[in-house]
Amino acid sequence: MECAVLSDPRNAAKIVRLHFHDCFVQDDTITLQGEKSATPNVDSLKGFEIIDSIKNKVESDCPGVVSCADILAIAARDSTVLVGGPDWEMYLGRKDSKTASYELANSNLPVPSEGILPIITKFLYQGLSVTDMVALSGSHTIGVARCQNYRARIYGDYTASESYLNDLRASCPAAGGDDDTVAPMDNVTPNLFDNSYYQILLRGEGLLNSDQEMYSSFLGVQTKQLVLQYAHDPLAFFHQFAQSMVAMGNITNAVDGGEVRRSCRFVNT
Numbered sequence: 001m002e003c004a005v006l007s008d009p010r011n012a013a014k015i016v017r018l019h020f021h022d023c024f025v026q027d028d029t030i031t032l033q034g035e036k037s038a039t040p041n042v043d044s045l046k047g048f049e050i051i052d053s054i055k056n057k058v059e060s061d062c063p064g065v066v067s068c069a070d071i072l073a074i075a076a077r078d079s080t081v082l083v084g085g086p087d088w089e090m091y092l093g094r095k096d097s098k099t100a101s102y103e104l105a106n107s108n109l110p111v112p113s114e115g116i117l118p119i120i121t122k123f124l125y126q127g128l129s130v131t132d133m134v135a136l137s138g139s140h141t142i143g144v145a146r147c148q149n150y151r152a153r154i155y156g157d158y159t160a161s162e163s164y165l166n167d168l169r170a171s172c173p174a175a176g177g178d179d180d181t182v183a184p185m186d187n188v189t190p191n192l193f194d195n196s197y198y199q200i201l202l203r204g205e206g207l208l209n210s211d212q213e214m215y216s217s218f219l220g221v222q223t224k225q226l227v228l229q230y231a232h233d234p235l236a237f238f239h240q241f242a243q244s245m246v247a248m249g250n251i252t253n254a255v256d257g258g259e260v261r262r263s264c265r266f267v268n269t
Ligand code: HEM
Pocket: 010, 012, 013, 014, 016, 017, 020, 043, 044, 045, 046, 110, 111, 112, 119, 133, 136, 137, 139, 140, 142, 143, 144, 145, 146, 147, 149, 208, 210
C-alpha cells in the first residue's frame, strides 16, 4: 500500500471504498463479475489490481490462509493512515464469500441520488448507526466522484464560490460532456484525510447531493449535529471514524461459512 499510495494518493481512496462495498454486500469480495457490473460499482469501483498484487505476495509466502476480505480490511486501514487519517486495531479471520450477488450489490449500496432516510435505512440494515454513517462518509475527504454523480447538483441549487463552480461546470458540462470526468469531493485538501469534508458541508459545497443532505436536509437533525461536531473537532471525527471502520469491518455473512479464496477475483472451484 505504501508503494501504491506513493505513486498515486487516490489509490488510498479506491481501497477504502472497495472495503466499504465489500462489507455492505454479504461480507464477500465483490470481485465477481455479477457485482462489479451493479449500478453503484460499474466504471466506478477501482483498486482490484492492488488487492491482487498484495494477495499474490501473501499467497506465495503463506498459501490458503489469509482471506481477501482480511487483506482488504487491512489495506483500507493502512490506506487511511498513509494519507494522514487515524489508525485502529481490528479482528482478523474474515472469510470470503462463496457467492456473489448482483441484486444485493444494487439494493444494499447507497447511491448519491437517494434521500437521507433511505441511506440511513441501509446503514441500520447492516447493524450500523446514524453516527457510523456520518463518520464513515467522512472518507469522502479523499477520492473523487464522476461527473454523472454530481452534474444535476452543480446545475441546480448549488452554493459554491463562482470560480469553483465555473471550474466544475467547465469540466462537467450540462450536456455533451464526458460522464466519467472526475472532481475531488474535498476540493480543499483532496489527498489528505482530515475533517475538511465536514467544513465543506457547512458551506453548502458538498459535491454529492447525498453528502450535503446530511447537513442541509430538514430530516437530518441528528446528522446535522454530527457534521457540526466533526467540522469543529477533528479528533472526535478521527476517534469515531476508527470505531465505525471496525464496526463496518465486522459485518458478517455466516450463511455459507465462507472460504479463503485463492484468487480474489473468483470463488474457489
Ligand atoms: C453514505 C452513503 C454513501 C454514498 C451515497 C456514497 C457515494 C459515493 C459516490 C457516488 C462516489 C463517487 C463514485 C464515482 O463517481 O465513481 C463515492 C466515492 C467514494 N466513497 Fe462513498 N458513498 C457513501 C458512503 C461511503 C462510505 C461509508 C465510505 C467508506 C467508509 C465511502 C468511501 C468512498 C471513497 C473513499 C470514495 C472515493 C473513491 C475513489 O476516489 O475512487 N463512501 N461514494
